[in-house]
Amino acid sequence: MLYLDNSATSWPKPDSVYLKMIECMKNYGANPGRSGHRMAMQAAEKVHQCRENLARLFGIADPLRIVFTANATEAINLAVKGLLIPGDHVILSSMEHNSVVRPLKKLETLGVELSIVKADQSGKVSAEDIVKSIKINTKLLIVTHASNVTGTVNDLKSLGRLAKEHKIVYMVDASQTAGNYPVDVGLMNIDLLAFSGHKGLLGPQGTGGLYIREGVMLDTLREGGTGSFSESLKQPDFLPDRYESGTLNLPGIAGLNEGIKYILDTGIKNIQNHENQLTRYMLEGLGEIKNVKVYGSRNFEHRIGVISVTIDEKDCHEVCRELDEKYDIAARGGLHCAYLAHKTIGTQNTGTIRFSIGFFNTIKDIDEALKAVKAIAGS
């Protein structure tokens, strides 16, 4: 199958991901942090390795400030519910995913104030608009690094500067960029970085995480056994244990570690360049097909390999079914769990057909996809 659904989850993974997950399960599949025997220690060591590699990739000084979660959604929930209390004000962009919007809409019913700053037609949010929304009780600014609908990349550095100036906690949802676009928490002044492990980071599903800058205090979302201070009926205070109750997804983390190593070895710039080249090629190709409307930024520098289109008046789900059944191409049709983003670009009633490019895609793949779109568009 020609897989162009990498925004949902990347596929395939590097071979080392599969291999090391099985090696881990077969050779040292004990419970990390729960016992002192060698197998458990080796498991704990693998978890720490993954934290160190994540820290390297994101420019994080202390790997222990990275907390593993089941997915980016859990990381986002932990961040917003851990930070915000009734009376607080939070600013988010209109390009945020439901993983940001839905928990905030729930918090709104409990007395948290929301301001949704509308992005421009390309999906980019402007610093000026954000500044206008800042209030005396603004505690948090949340911005997606790149939209999962348009692929448009926000200028994290300038938004980070703005947050710092106004003493607002700055949270970035890097679900679509971690592993395929540079992220540096120091350079970008990021306080909370939520990321998915199974997309650009090339790890298996069931992995994700949250970086929490020192000094940012979050309440816990779940409490329980941590393997530490068992005699205390209260959750421990120190990271990462405070936020990692329950057995960790060891094989998942071992796989994620290999995904990140693959990225570090390949070089994030090379990954970015490859995906960028394919994205340009596909956008140019799509631009030549009649009846196809392409959404998102035309600035290739600030774009990832997420391409949303509509074809004439055709139903997006129907198009994707045809791509699947007739052309053996995996793409996603619909609203992609991001209704506000569709409202922003005007596709809330139709959804879009989304092609999302991964590092293992080739020019040949794009040629095939373009051929299929052309045939479906009847041009």
Place this chain on the structure above:
Amino acid sequence: MLYLDNSATSWPKPDSVYLKMIECMKNYGANPGRSGHRMAMQAAEKVHQCRENLARLFGIADPLRIVFTANATEAINLAVKGLLIPGDHVILSSMEHNSVVRPLKKLETLGVELSIVKADQSGKVSAEDIVKSIKINTKLLIVTHASNVTGTVNDLKSLGRLAKEHKIVYMVDASQTAGNYPVDVGLMNIDLLAFSGHKGLLGPQGTGGLYIREGVMLDTLREGGTGSFSESLKQPDFLPDRYESGTLNLPGIAGLNEGIKYILDTGIKNIQNHENQLTRYMLEGLGEIKNVKVYGSRNFEHRIGVISVTIDEKDCHEVCRELDEKYDIAARGGLHCAYLAHKTIGTQNTGTIRFSIGFFNTIKDIDEALKAVKAIAGS
């Protein structure tokens, strides 16, 4: 290594678990429930298969009432925080794990009332003592099926009857029994069943779940993308989507499915009998070693393969280090994330050395362990 730490996580897993996880990742590693193409549909079908097999194992009529979580701790947090509001009263046994006690201690600070019913010396909680604790505002009774410290099994059926009579929601923590001791939510009248996927169920780490009886309404612990009703900024109401925001751990669930199939094929009674036989054998052997004190029930019928001992005045961690380094045996020393249980049996200051038996252990393993304990005990 001779692995006797199956209460922390079972090891090894059946070969089919490793094989099918990789097969899943390589052949249909898409995002289940997110797209409509064949790979995503096959992924979703695998997730549903696992739900069906869990339902079969636990006597659950509707597989959609089973929610996947990252571990039992998350399931327990979802249950207690989803159900209890300030002013409610909850009864728990003193044998509960920190995964139950710590979230409840947090809820206590928010106005939820707790009654901790002390179990007897063997670790068993009595129905009479529970009845005495029932108040007008009692909403929930939580009991562990079997203690992770003593291995003692509670009489779930009679406690379930009691809960039903008093119209109290009945929650069981089956972390230590799911997959190696019969659980039937109908027969036992269980309203909420929290389980771990990587212990007795023989699946990989990163898996667990919660069964929620129809009619029991829980608030959500996290909200986000569900792949359904993307146009709604509110979390969907129907199960399992309501409680499964974010990408599921597909390879983990594919592996868990194989673990459960292995159990269904082998027969839970056969698993129980094998582990029971080894447990009896080990308890008899330990009984003959001077200076060794064994905790937990002497009723072999109501016991799982979790054996806690102390050896004279020896430090438990030191003993486990010796077992590891000198005898190549993996056991766990300390409080096992269950301080109240240790207080109940009087080992809160010392902890215990815990041997936990799995289905793949043999009589020969137990002989080796007994030999090592004998040598360490100096008898």
